[in-house]
Amino acid sequence: MTTQTISTSDRVLRQQILGSRRFSNYWWATIVSIGGIGFLLAGISSYLHKNLLPFSDATGLIFVPQGLAMAFYGTAGTLLALYLWLSIFLDFGGGYNEFNQETGFVKIFRWGFPGKNRRIEISSRTEDVQAIRVEIREGLNPRRALYLRIKGRRDIPLTRVGEPMSLSELENQAAQLARFLGVPLEGL
Structure with missing residues (x-):
């Protein structure tokens, strides 16, 4: 499973992201x-x-x-x-996505390579979120990923790098997130 959704309440959505600690x-x-x-x-x-x-x-x-x-x-x-x-x-790439409507912030956290930038944290206000974008590319190098589109920033990837998740899992996750944030879903 790519991400594990943990909901602490109706107003906080937290997704654990599996990094390099996978079976393969x-x-x-x-x-x-x-x-x-x-x-x-x-x-x-x-x-x-x-x-x-x-x-x-x-x-x-x-x-x-x-x-x-x-x-x-x-x-x-x-x-x-x-x-x-x-x-x-x-655990390179491991971390979490937290969408908190109580505080009004979105926080994306990942572990990176050792050094002064090992902790990768991106924080933004929930009202700055414009959409959830889905990217599906089939072929020799398939790609299925979710992105968070924020005003004034590049699209932020929400899914881990590696083997692509199933289409149904991707659609369910994208729909759940778009519904939770109250933003449109792009790319489907």
Whole structure:
């Protein structure tokens, strides 16, 4: 599920946005970790002439060029796995959308890359919201996303990046949000 809608009252709508902590990222981080460490251990085993792998004997590999290539690919795979695990830990893209009619503000929050701009917060008054825009693009690289159109600003994306959500889920979410804010729905 892309977003989880949590309504604390009739006047506050809060949607949790799933960032990089999704099943596919855990899956690929695990697979790349196993492969990277395996290749690295095979390269080191060929250099030391001592088997470090429990399921195979890599001591028979000649270090130059086979063991060196294995160590290179193992290092690259391990570094990629480290990046994937770090992105899961830091939850890039995760956050929430909060539409509060009590205070009259819309708040969009996301976690970004480490640094001084890690916290990405966009706040605006609810009366400045002009519309909810739906973008549907099919084909080789499909895109299904919701945008918040605000006076004097670019359209702000409300859905996460990644696999596109189903059309029915997108339509339901857009209609619910447009109804809650009392603004028109564009793009459907």
